[in-house]
Amino acid sequence: MTPADVSAALTAHGYLPNDGLTTSVFLAMQLRRPLLLEGEAGVGKTELAKVLSAWTGGELIRLQCYEGIDAAQAVYDWDYARQLLHLRAAEATGETAGRSSDAVEAELYQERFLIKRALLRAIGHGDGPPPVLLIDEVDRADDEFEAYLLEVLSDYQITVPELGVFRAATPPIVILTSNRTRDVHDALKRRCLYHWVEHPDFDREVAIVRLRVPECSDQLARQVAAAVEAMRDLNLYKPPGVAETIDWATALGKLGVSTLDQHSVETTLGTVLKYREDHDRVRKGGTQLLLEQAMGHR
Amino acid sequence: MSANTRDAGEIAVAFTRVLRGAGVRVPTSSTIAFGEALAELGVDHRDHTYWAGRATLVRRPEDIELYDRAFAVFWEHAAANTIFELTEEEEIQLVVDSDDEDDDGDTPDEADPSDEPTIELRFSATEILRRKDFADYSPTELEQAQQLMSRLRLAGSPRRSLRLTSADSRTARPDLRRTVRAAMRAHGEPMRRHYLQPSTRPRRLVLLLDVSGSMEPYARALIRFVHAAVAGRQKVEAFALGTRLTRITRELASRDPDEAVSRAAVAVADYGGGTRLGDGLRIFNDEWGQRGMARGAIVVVLSDGWDRGDPEVLAEQMQRLQRVAYKLIWVNPLKVTPGYAPLARGMAAALPFVDEFVEGHSIDAIEHLADVIATP
Numbered sequence: 001m002t003p004a005d006v007s008a009a010l011t012a013h014g015y016l017p018n019d020g021l022t023t024s025v026f027l028a029m030q031l032r033r034p035l036l037l038e039g040e041a042g043v044g045k046t047e048l049a050k051v052l053s054a055w056t057g058g059e060l061i062r063l064q065c066y067e068g069i070d071a072a073q074a075v076y077d078w079d080y081a082r083q084l085l086h087l088r089a090a091e092a093t094g095e096t097a098g099r100s101s102d103a104v105e106a107e108l109y110q111e112r113f114l115i116k117r118a119l120l121r122a123i124g125h126g127d128g129p130p131p132v133l134l135i136d137e138v139d140r141a142d143d144e145f146e147a148y149l150l151e152v153l154s155d156y157q158i159t160v161p162e163l164g165v166f167r168a169a170t171p172p173i174v175i176l177t178s179n180r181t182r183d184v185h186d187a188l189k190r191r192c193l194y195h196w197v198e199h200p201d202f203d204r205e206v207a208i209v210r211l212r213v214p215e216c217s218d219q220l221a222r223q224v225a226a227a228v229e230a231m232r233d234l235n236l237y238k239p240p241g242v243a244e245t246i247d248w249a250t251a252l253g254k255l256g257v258s259t260l261d262q263h264s265v266e267t268t269l270g271t272v273l274k275y276r277e278d279h280d281r282v283r284k285g286g287t288q289l290l291l292e293q294a295m296g297h298r
Numbered sequence: 299m300s301a302n303t304r305d306a307g308e309i310a311v312a313f314t315r316v317l318r319g320a321g322v323r324v325p326t327s328s329t330i331a332f333g334e335a336l337a338e339l340g341v342d343h344r345d346h347t348y349w350a351g352r353a354t355l356v357r358r359p360e361d362i363e364l365y366d367r368a369f370a371v372f373w374e375h376a377a378a379n380t381i382f383e384l385t386e387e388e389e390i391q392l393v394v395d396s397d398d399e400d401d402d403g404d405t406p407d408e409a410d411p412s413d414e415p416t417i418e419l420r421f422s423a424t425e426i427l428r429r430k431d432f433a434d435y436s437p438t439e440l441e442q443a444q445q446l447m448s449r450l451r452l453a454g455s456p457r458r459s460l461r462l463t464s465a466d467s468r469t470a471r472p473d474l475r476r477t478v479r480a481a482m483r484a485h486g487e488p489m490r491r492h493y494l495q496p497s498t499r500p501r502r503l504v505l506l507l508d509v510s511g512s513m514e515p516y517a518r519a520l521i522r523f524v525h526a527a528v529a530g531r532q533k534v535e536a537f538a539l540g541t542r543l544t545r546i547t548r549e550l551a552s553r554d555p556d557e558a559v560s561r562a563a564v565a566v567a568d569y570g571g572g573t574r575l576g577d578g579l580r581i582f583n584d585e586w587g588q589r590g591m592a593r594g595a596i597v598v599v600l601s602d603g604w605d606r607g608d609p610e611v612l613a614e615q616m617q618r619l620q621r622v623a624y625k626l627i628w629v630n631p632l633k634v635t636p637g638y639a640p641l642a643r644g645m646a647a648a649l650p651f652v653d654e655f656v657e658g659h660s661i662d663a664i665e666h667l668a669d670v671i672a673t674p
Contacts, residue, residue, distance in 0.1 A: 041589070066460065067459065067460070067499065068459040068460040068461040068497075068499060069460075070461055078475065078478075080474030080475055080477070080478045081474060083478050084474070084477070084478050084481060087478070087481060087482065091487075101482065101483065104482065105482050108478075108482070139590075140590065143532070179589045179590060180585075180586070180589065181586065181589050181590030181591045181593075182535065182591060183547075183548070237583075237584070237588065237618070238588070277614075
């Protein structure tokens with residue numbers, strides 16, 4: 001496999017990476033290292049994991065991080081309700097009679113009562129292609145959880161005290177994303193490959209729109225990409241990401257718009273901009289001006 | 299007689315002389331009572347000393363004003379002699395005089411204290427330091443202040459977490475794990491049921507310290523407060539606001555305060571420069587706040603509100619910040635100034651979007667700030 005293969009494969013699955021991202025993904029797969037992606041919201045961090053899963057055929061296992069996430073939600077838990085039922089059933093049929101409580105207890109901690117959460121599923125998977133483990137917004141989790149992740153991602157193994165060690169035959173492909181609400185710990189960063197995902201340049205964005213929204217004409221795709229590019233220069237609260245560009249092109253396509261005009265921009269602005277202040281700013285700056293920029297582009 | 303009682307007695311005698319000099323008639327029995335009161339209350343707190351004296355030495359309302367003046371003079375005198383060396387309690391020589399505005403000639407000459415009886419006096423310098431304006435601090439005091447601040451408990455009001463902990467009483471959520479474990483001991487009979495309740499977590503605390511020129515005398519003390527906050531608690535983020543925004547959390551994470559502060563000073567290239575608060579806050583909102591750092595957090599802006607930027611920008615960014623923050627606190631060291639009105643354009647623009655507006659000129663004020671942070 002070469003980086004060019006990675007690029008071709010991702011493109012074939014609807015994701016147009018630039019060289020930096022291609023190389024990072026290639027290295028992550030070859031070196032079996034987690035890949036930490038940072039970048040503005042909507043530049044396609046999460047999307048990459050989905051595309052990788054579609055390409056490799058490995059199951060996409062997503063772990064959405066949040067403050068207070070703990071092992072029972074991320075690694076494994078026991079199915080206590082089933083354990084209790086099992087215990088009651090054994091009691092009722094007299095199976096427990098004359099047996100030590102240790103023996104009864106051991107019976108309850110079998111793998112069939114184990115609920116595997118994302119991390120254990122990613123580590124303890126069976127045959128087939130390794131899964132793609134997406135650890136989304138890792139910056140939202142607590143430090144303790146990050147430290148735990150570090151351990152899991154270093155050895156790709158998880159210990160369940162009652163059952164023993166689960167070890168991945170082939171480690172999963174791991175994508176971590178962060179929105180930089182706080183710094184991810186250095187120790188975790190050291191373990192990962194790192195890539196800062198940029199907004200795509202104009203031509204790539206046009207290509208992305210063409211790829212993802214086939215019904216959108218080349219002309220409209222260029223106008224949309226140019227208008228979005230102009231909006232990114234307007235000092236908005238939330239400059240539109242690629243995700244918004246695609247949404248916008250899709251919306252325009254559904255409305256049967258073939259070329260941008262003032263009316264179509266104003267009625268569909270909500271798919272691109274998500275703050276009232278941003279709407280005001282674009283309107284004040286003049287959608288007309290925006291259009292001129294969009295029309296005059298290349 | 300214990301050392302403490304002796305000190306109290308000596309202070310009682312010394313102050314009584316000052317008070318008599320001010321024109322208040324004080325019988326000896328009152329002096330003794332004052333001494334006893336001080337022995338009970340200690341002599342470390344200005345307020346305690348003040349009220350002990352008021353309770354034992356003043357008999358007529360007309361004397362209160364005289365008492366207040368005498369007390370102020372006495373206290374300042376004691377303070378002036380103690381503020382430079384701050385280790386433990388300081389032994390000083392106090393010249394007893396009746397320094398007052400309506401001197402009538404029998405005031406002893408301060409330049410020649412040998413004529414007068416001198417009395418040894420023990421005073422805790424800490425108490426004086428607590429009220430002193432940061433701008434008047436000497437380097438030694440700064441260090442002492444750091445110690446006081448590092449003892450501050452910045453609790454922060456808790457928020458409910460998704461995480462569950464075991465509950466003492468019956469709640470809506472059963473704790474199956476513990477119930478099953480307990481049932482096992484009872485051979486499958488879930489005799490005792492356990493329950494869960496949401497646990498609480500401290501809110502994130504975000505500190506934005508103005509390091510512009512006008513804040514300089516305060517910033518050097520306040521950065522020590524910021525350091526104490528970062529070093530003493532989890533989930534604290536710190537930024538320096540000047541002509542630009544600098545994140546200093548990592549620099550301040552060092553336990554050694556001097557090292558931390560000097561590393562932060564290196565990181566902040568525009569220390570003592572101009573201020574464009576609005577732009578700084580905009581960058582904070584864009585890069586950090588909106589994304590999640592300020593969400594549900596307690597955000598503290600430490601600034602005098604002097605802003606050379608556009609007040610409209612500042613107002614807009616404050617509004618944005620207030621919308622995502624749990625509580626937005628503005629700490630202004632100038633607020634204590636008599637007759638202070640938030641006339642600085644920046645301050646006036648920011649004020650409508652502030653949940654709490656507090657002083658920040660002294661350790662007492664910072665301690666009050668800690669209370670405000672802790673109040674839900």
